[in-house]
Amino acid sequence: MMSLGNDGFFLSDILNYPLIPRCDEFSHIIERCSIKELHDLFPTLVNSIFGVPNTTGWGLRTVCRSLNQQEFDCLYNFFTPLGPMFRLCYRLLNEPFKFDVPIEMLPFSTSQVLHNGGYANFYSDMINIDPCRRQIVSLSLNAFDYFMLHFLLHGLSPIHIMYPGALAAHNGLWKTLYFTLTADYLCTFLPANPESVVMPTNICGSVKTTISVPIQPIQPNRSPKYLSLSAITHNFTTNATAIRSPDSFRQHWRTESVLYLFIDIWLRHNFDECRELPSSEFIRVVRILVKQLHAFGNSAELDNTSMSVLRKLAQPMMNAQMYSFLRCIISRWPLDSSFTTVLELWLSYIQPWRYTHPNNSMYVGGLQIPHRFEQFVMENIVSYTQILVQLLPRFERIDFSSIKNIMMLYRVLKVFGQGNLSELLRQSEQSMGSMHIGMMSTPNHKPHKYSDNFNASNLSLSYRSEQSLHNESYKHLFGMEVNDHLKHLVQKMIVFREIHAEHATKLERDLRNRRKGFFKYIKWLLIHDDDASSQQELEDSKKIPDILNNMLNAVSNIFDIDLPSPEEIMAHSSQYSWDESRSYEQSALMDMDKDVSDIFPSPTIMKKRVMEVQYMGDPALIPIRSSEMAFLVRFLHTVSTKLNEKFEREIDEVWNSNGILGQLSRQVLYPPMTVRSFDKTLGFSRELKQEIGARITFRLMASYRTFITLFCAYSLGSLIYESGLFGLLILIIIAFIYIVLSSFLNDPKSS
Structure with missing residues (x-):
């Protein structure tokens, strides 16, 4: 136990205080203790805050304002970017103090990059090498970086499993303290407004030193399957050298730290290597990171300060990691209502034009994608096409009796149907095909206006054959294989459009019948309110046909396919009776050689399923x-x-x-x-x-x-x-x- 000053208090005693008195006491300690005493208590305090090694800590990921406003406000004031905790970090920066973090604490993918020597020069003055084993054993960080690193690692810990009470907050719409602080830190240290200054400004600028060794570009942990990083590597080498000036360190070293640490700890993390998926809260905070990196990078043209170099680095650094991150998460995430959170993360990433400074915004929803973002689309085409190719078979299996499920697919089609995005993607794939495997053939192909002025050399995309890395080939979004999936999906949408229209008519008739007759009307008016859920179901069933119509038109416009008539779909799908179709579906499900996604039940089965959907709770x-x-x-x-x-x-x-x-x-x-x-x-x-x-x-x-x-x-x-x-x-x-x-x-x- 360590005593603090002459008050007779011990650190372990204060850490056992209730949360609010604990924050108040540490606020006083930070102001009145000496630098040496603060240096001694700092690592213990940080470990307690973030629950190192395996506890919930001070509850950053479990406290919500809507559930406990008093504790939320107390913790928020303590950890805000200008609060006591950061004042402690900045006081410790006045001395050349370093705090070691064992390499084992880092995510495996990040530590592997450090061991392999493929790290950026940002880490050059941090690494500690064991001379006997000639391996990196730890990182020596200043107080600011030490706190930020533990904050990021805390987001990766499976608190929703260790503390089941956090599951409701993580999967619901509540905003935890961790979510709020993440947004504050990113907005403070990666300001979207080029006129913003990172506060406070009077922070010691000698925490880092100018490095004269060559700059090593950041490389992905695993070589991407399709992404060629030659252009990105050139930008890293050129721009990273520029930011290694004393002036830029004094002004923007915190921005550089936040930029590197957030990307390397969160986006490099490979969830294929761990058993547990992250919580929905983690996906939401990563979405904040993606949106802020877009906004931060898109302001580079308006920034005349030395921070403009960091702004130019932000998006390329994110791009190098996002495809692998998204593909891993999407492939393992269950297809339930929480999948919307993952979907919104992906859609935020592929729409950088949504996050621009007002003085630099040229995009209005539904119009052409601004020319300055066409390069982003071409360089990151796999994040558009291969993720959608991965999702289409999953969307074929979702239950279209739920409006929430339908809205997920509607959001995707709405994004891909905006402006000239589909034309850009089609032209990019055609250029790839002409360079590598000849021009691909697509049904109902139409020429596009980008054919004449599209430069294939602008693509940061190189086609890989099936003998390439991971034995995985590029699947063309506008090719025949995807077209087959789209036919199944279109067929399902048309059938459900008719089902929901009939269901809405039936519900409306049933609601009217409930109110006919004196006693039935009195029962409806006074005693029971059971038809409220039916009323909501009726409203949803009336909306769904219009939504499905918009989705069908979007599919037709994006992929240039002709929609079959409802009569053709019904004639093809209703060849089985209810009993025959049910026995056919069951036998097909038991046949392990058949793909479940190929089984398309008849309209009779679908109608039966919609009618049987009901609330099963109290x-x-x-x-x-x-x-x-x-x-x-x-x-x-x-x-x-x-x-x-x-x-x-x-x-x-x-x-x-x-x-x-x-x-x-x-x-x-x-x-x-x-x-x-x-x-x-x-x-x-x-x-x-x-x-x-x-x-x-x-x-x-x-x-x-x-x-x-x-x-x-x-x-x-x-x-x-x-x-x-x-x-x-x-x-x-x-x-x-x-x-x-x-x-x-x-x-x-x-x-």
Whole structure:
């Protein structure tokens, strides 16, 4: 244990304080302790913050503002770029202190690059070599780099597995403290605005020294399958030499550190080499990094300072790692609702024109891609074409009865259908084909306006045959193989367009029938609110045909294919009856020699599946609807939950009784049921079942419809009987009579 000053406190004692007093105490310590004392406590403090080796630390990845605002604000103020933690780092920079990080702590792919000597010159003054083994054993970092490195490594740790409570925050829409701090750090140290200055400005500039050795370009950990880095390597060598001036170090060394560390720790990380996939939170913070690197690099033309050299390096450094990173993540990520997060990361990367400074923006959605970004598209064509080729078979297997699944494919087609992007990609592939394997043949091929002025030498892409690295060949996005996948996908979209149109008509008819007749109308108006979910389902089913129409038009425009008529699809797909199609599908699924993606069920099967989709959880826990008051739903749910817990045995007895009381209770209580949910914490979907008994629910009282009904009854009572309470009494009597009649006619136990 280490004592701090003359106060008699020990570091281990303070680290055991509750979170808020702990932050306050360390804020005072940072201000009043000597440099030597701060140097001694710094590594222990950092290890405690980030939970080294295997704990959640101070909760940066588990604390959310929406769940615990007080702790969130306290931690945020402590770790903000101008907060106490960074003041500690900057105080330590006044002395030539170094802090060692063992090479084993780094991701395997990053440490492998260091061992192989393929690292950038940024690391030249950091590495420590064991003279006996002649191997790199550690990195010696200044306080700022030491903190940043541990911050990045913390994002890679599987906290969502070590601490299952974090899974909801990571897979939901909540923003953890780690997410917020990542955005702050990137916006502060990689400013998109060329006029911004990294604060504070009065930081010691002697933390690095000018290096005279030749600059070594950054190389990917694994040689990319298609990407040729000759142009990027030239830029690295030229530009990296330029930034090794004393002036640029004094001004922008923090930006350089953040640029290299974020890319090398996060984007070099190979998830094929570890068993666990990252959390959705990690994918979201990487997306922040990608967007900020685009914005930072796109401002190079407007920046007249020495930081413009770093801006020019940002995108090439990212490009060298992103394809392998994206391909690895996409190939292993489960195709559920969380896949949207991965999809948005990819779409952000391939649209750099979306992240430009207002003074430098020339792109309006749907118009031509600005000429300055055409080179980016050509040099990174595999990130467009090969990722989409990888995704198409997966999209063939998604359930098109869900609007969320449909929207994923819609987002992709909308991006590829914008401006002249598809023309650029097609022309790039044609130029590749003419250079390597002759001009490829595509169905319904049309000439493009880029044919005359397209320079094939601009491509940073070299075609590899099947005998090349990893024995993997380039698959042409506009080739015949992809065209076959598109035919299956188009067929599925057309069938589901008709299915959802019919389903919407049926739902609308059912909702009207529920309100016909006096008693049915009273039940719909007063007692039950079960049709709200059907109303939402109806709205979705009405939207989906229009969305599918837009998707079909996008496929036709992007890939120049003719759409089959609905009659042709139905004639081809409906050759089996329901029983025959079901037995055919099951036998095909059992045939291991056949690809599941080739099995296309008939429209009858698809209609049956859509009709059978239903909510399997507790009706009282359905997400809050627009027709309800959110605060009242939560309050009434808390009240009913406490009553159900306190009187569980009495409620069950009343429900199962045979008298008039039992009959009445079965009309107003929620019946016993089996609640089904799905657990995905183990990497696959596992169905869980839970039996729940009869229970009280007051959710009906939170509906706007209930308040309108009560208001109308009160108003009518005031107008007719000059007493609003009399109107409410009549309404209660009518509702009671209906419940009594229903208890005799529709008692589930007697039937």
